[in-house]
Amino acid sequence: xxxxxxxxxxxVSLAMSASPLWxxxxxxxxxxxxxxxxxxxxxxxxxxxxxxxxFASHGSTPEVHSAxxxxxxxxxxxxxxxxxxxxxxxxxAIYQNIWRSNDQQWQQEHAIVTxxxxxxxxxxxxRKLGNPVVTRASDHSIWLFYVSVSIGGWxxxxxxxxxxxxxxxxxxxxxxLISSPFxxxxxxxxxxxxxxxxxxIGLPVYHELIGKFGELLKIDKQGNVIDxxxxxxGQTSLQPIIFPLSTKHAVAMMRYxxxxxxxxxxxxxxxxxxxxxxxxxxxxxxxxxxIMGLVLNDTTLSNxxxxxxxxxxxxxxxxxxxxxxxxxxxxxxxxAQTWQIMQTIxxxxxxxxxxxxxxxxPWLLQTxxxxxxxxxxxxxxxxxxxVFNYPWLxxxxxxxxxxxxxxxxxLGDVK
Amino acid sequence: MTLEQLQNLIAxxxxxxLLSAIALRLLAILSNKSLMHYGIALSLFIISFLSIxxxxxxxxxxxxxxxxxxxxxxxxxxxxxxxxxxxAEYLVQRPIIFYGISxxxxxxxxxxxxxxxxxPYRWGFLATDHQQWGSILIISLLALIMIIAYIKRxxxxxxxxxxASLAFNxxxxxxxxxxxxxxxxxIFLYALTYTLWxxxxxxxxxxx
Numbered sequence: 001x002x003x004x005x006x007x008x009x010x011x012v013s014l015a016m017s018a019s020p021l022w023x024x025x026x027x028x029x030x031x032x033x034x035x036x037x038x039x040x041x042x043x044x045x046x047x048x049x050x051x052x053x054x055f056a057s058h059g060s061t062p063e064v065h066s067a068x069x070x071x072x073x074x075x076x077x078x079x080x081x082x083x084x085x086x087x088x089x090x091x092x093a094i095y096q097n098i099w100r101s102n103d104q105q106w107q108q109e110h111a112i113v114t115x116x117x118x119x120x121x122x123x124x125x126x127r128k129l130g131n132p133v134v135t136r137a138s139d140h141s142i143w144l145f146y147v148s149v150s151i152g153g154w155x156x157x158x159x160x161x162x163x164x165x166x167x168x169x170x171x172x173x174x175x176x177l178i179s180s181p182f183x184x185x186x187x188x189x190x191x192x193x194x195x196x197x198x199x200x201i202g203l204p205v206y207h208e209l210i211g212k213f214g215e216l217l218k219i220d221k222q223g224n225v226i227d228x229x230x231x232x233x234g235q236t237s238l239q240p241i242i243f244p245l246s247t248k249h250a251v252a253m254m255r256y257x258x259x260x261x262x263x264x265x266x267x268x269x270x271x272x273x274x275x276x277x278x279x280x281x282x283x284x285x286x287x288x289x290x291i292m293g294l295v296l297n298d299t300t301l302s303n304x305x306x307x308x309x310x311x312x313x314x315x316x317x318x319x320x321x322x323x324x325x326x327x328x329x330x331x332x333x334x335x336a337q338t339w340q341i342m343q344t345i346x347x348x349x350x351x352x353x354x355x356x357x358x359x360x361x362p363w364l365l366q367t368x369x370x371x372x373x374x375x376x377x378x379x380x381x382x383x384x385x386x387v388f389n390y391p392w393l394x395x396x397x398x399x400x401x402x403x404x405x406x407x408x409x410x411l412g413d414v415k
Numbered sequence: 416m417t418l419e420q421l422q423n424l425i426a427x428x429x430x431x432x433l434l435s436a437i438a439l440r441l442l443a444i445l446s447n448k449s450l451m452h453y454g455i456a457l458s459l460f461i462i463s464f465l466s467i468x469x470x471x472x473x474x475x476x477x478x479x480x481x482x483x484x485x486x487x488x489x490x491x492x493x494x495x496x497x498x499x500x501x502x503a504e505y506l507v508q509r510p511i512i513f514y515g516i517s518x519x520x521x522x523x524x525x526x527x528x529x530x531x532x533x534x535p536y537r538w539g540f541l542a543t544d545h546q547q548w549g550s551i552l553i554i555s556l557l558a559l560i561m562i563i564a565y566i567k568r569x570x571x572x573x574x575x576x577x578x579a580s581l582a583f584n585x586x587x588x589x590x591x592x593x594x595x596x597x598x599x600x601x602i603f604l605y606a607l608t609y610t611l612w613x614x615x616x617x618x619x620x621x622x623x
Contacts, residue, residue: 010565013577017561019584020593023542024550120469123423125478150478158481175419178590181527181536182600184481211529218543224591226543230534 032272033197034244035138037297040370049392056081056097056106056375056383063087064095065360066131066190066290067375067383070142071367075101078168079375080112080132080144081383088153090115092129094146096168099385101367106385112171118148118160121174125150130157133189138199138221141165145177145203147188155208157188161223179217179225185209187217190290190361191241194250194273200226202273204252206238214240214254216273231276237265241293243313243336248272251336253315254279257288262321264291266336284317284339289324291317294364294372296331296390314393315339316362316374324358327376329393342393345374345386359384422589429483429491430473431463433601436491456495480601482588485579486516487602493571510613512572513606515560520603523594539594541583553593 057064061083069079077099084092093111100107119126132146142164147157159177164170179187186209194202196218203217205228214231231240236258243251250273254265263281296312312331319328319341327346330339346359362376371389378384416424435456442452463472483491490512527536538549557576564572579596582588588595 006568006570009570010573013573014561016577017557017580019580020541020557021554023584024554029543116469119474123427123474123477125470125475127478173419176589178481178588178592178595181539181592181594182524183479207529209528213529220591224586224589225540226591227540228534228537230529230532230537233529233532 030198032274033247034202034250034272035195035197036244036247037295040297040366040368047391048389049395050371050387050389051392052104052387054104054106054385055378056099056385057083057095057109058106059382060095060109061085061091063380064383065377065380067361067363067377068132068134068192069363069365069373069375070134070136071365072098072167074167075368077101077365077367077373078134078142079383079385080134080146081375081377082129082132082146083109083111087130088128090128094129094132094144098168104387113144113146113162113174115148118174121162122148122160122176124176127151130154131189133191133193133203135193135195135201137163137201138195142168143193143201143223144171145189145193151185154188156185157208158184159187159189159203159205163223175223177217177219177223177225179205179215179228180207182209187215188238190239192292192294192363194242194244196272197247202242204231204240204242206240206254208238211235212238212257214238214252216240216242216276229274229276231267232265232279237279239290241291242273243293243295245295245311245335251313252276253282253291253293253336255288255291256281256286260321262286262288264317282336282339284315284330285319285321287318287320287322287324289318290361291315292362292364294366296372297366311335312390314364314372316345316364316376318360319344324360327359327362327374329374331393343388343396346378346384418586422587425488425587426477426482426589427464427471427473429488430476430480431460432488432491432495433480433483434463434472434476435460436494439495481599482590482595483601484599485582485588485596486512486575486598489571489575489578490602510610511563511567511569512575513609513613515572516598516603516606517610519556520598520607524600524603536592536594539592541593542591 056079063086064081064083067079067081069077072078080094080096082092083095094113095109096112097109098107115126126148128149130147134144137143144162145159148160149156160174162174163172178184186207187205189205191204199221201219203219205217206214212235213233214237216229217225218227220226236256237254239255240252248270250269252267256265264284264286265279266282267279268277294314296314310333312333313336315330318324319326325348329343330341332339348357357379360377365373371387374386376384438459439452439456465471523535526533538553541550583593583596
């Protein structure tokens with residue numbers, strides 16, 4: 001009797017355990033391809049240089065940081081950032097504000113995600129909130145990812161997701177993303193999301209517990225992490241940003257936090273982010289601060305002789321190996337091989353350096369009319385918003401040209 | 416009830432189960448009044464769900480531990496039952512599970528946490544893994560463990576693997592990664608401690 005019972009349990013267990021095989025068998029994922037944005041209509045792009053500075057935040061909180069933004073259907077800009085008494089304080093919330101495209105003015109910001117809201121949604125204790133990243137999903141809903149910490153510092157972060165189906169007027173109950181096997185600890189975000197042809201989202205993330213390295217999460221239409229690829233390993237690379245250049249080819253750049261020389265890291269993928277080349281140091285200096293990039297998507301950039309749209313990469317970064325006291329824009333027209341410094345948005349070189357005076361965590365966005373929006377943390381107490389167009393970017397003679405092949409000793413895997 | 420609510424309920428129950436099992440074990444050390452112990456453990460299970468200022472004990476602990484794996488939940492449930500009914504069998508059946516979890520975890524966690532470019536955690540995304548050999552490796556490992564469990568007549572191990580597989584297919588935890596259903600750091604640390612203690616005891620016994 002006992003033997004028969006065991007045999008039955010064994011057969012049933014075997015049948016149940018074979019069920020994951022079904023998922024493997026069913027995993028007919030088509031070839032992984034990036035979904036590239038459609039070129040913007042030529043007629044809307046202005047040839048007159050445009051530049052406009054203003055603040056997106058209005059001092060609702062003493063400290064603000066890490067802005068992210070998206071264009072709405074009516075061409076307004078919706079921005080998000082975290083703000084509170086100070087970074088890591090329990091009163092930190094994710095704030096939302098709208099820039100009206102008709103009068104080009106920011107409204108009054110308000111908190112949309114709080115610690116308590118996240119606690120209730122994820123059924124977990126939450127100690128503090130951090131970096132948000134916004135993107136638009138394939139079903140046109142707005143997805144807002146943001147990190148939260150339940151224990152310890154930022155190395156203990158996990159990612160949450162809340163969605164809006166009404167252009168940011170209301171937000172869904174937050175959902176926790178499971179991305180790490182060790183208590184789901186240490187997955188952080190900063191770079192903008194990319195999109196795949198199957199409608200899933202690629203979210204560049206980074207890990208800070210024990211090691212510091214970049215990863216790329218693949219997130220399905222339901223908001224579940226369904227794959228991830230490691231971009232680097234070791235102790236020095238974080239906050240990857242990805243430039244999809246074709247359906248298979250992408251360049252990534254990362255913030256570097258290792259031994260000098262302090263330079264931005266670069267790497268490539270030729271299989272839509274499944275595998276990544278070794279990280280190499282570029283010659284672009286950076287104090288180990290957040291960077292942001294964008295593939296300019298404007299038909300005015302087309303090459304007149306070939307009738308092909310030139311891929312212009314735009315990078316916002318601190319052009320200094322030590323301090324975050326400038327905000328610089330550089331472009332590359334050869335797939336990040338070389339860069340030209342085009343404009344310095346902020347320049348506040350203080351001697352001696354004053355760390356409270358800083359410009360950091362840039363976010364870039366190009367709207368349907370071709371204008372480019374840069375948001376960044378301004379002295380940690382405001383979110384600055386700069387609107388410009390490509391003609392303005394080119395309106396001054398380039399000051400420097402950085403070649404990534406300039407220094408052979410910079411090449412090699414960075415650990 | 417939505418799938419997300421069900422996932423939350425299962426995960427929070429897992430944490431409450433952990434609390435009850437620990438309480439039961441501690442009480443068993445102190446005295447033999449087992450019925451009262453079960454009453455206390457059940458009370459603790461219920462209390463851990465009670466919300467004070469939108470925060471319950473199991474929500475707080477879930478913030479720290481994340482979700483426990485299905486294997487851990489099965490073992491905790493078994494531990495609660497075995498405390499009273501099947502102690503001898505329980506002791507006989509444990510080692511192979513804990514040896515296995517320790518062995519896999521020793522290799523799994525360092526790589527999954529960033530040593531090198533190989534990430535075994537990625538292999539657990541069975542439905543989307545582009546390198547199919549990773550998924551095949553996990554399925555082969557599972558099949559091997561099932562065969563060992565069958566040969567060793569280990570019903571508990573068979574049930575653990577079967578329920579973990581079924582729960583993964585039904586997406587009963589928030590994760591879409593098979594590893595998260597098979598084991599977690601809580602059971603790994605317990606298994607590692609147990610294995611080291613058990614091996615040490617065996618070694619000492621042989622020396623005597």
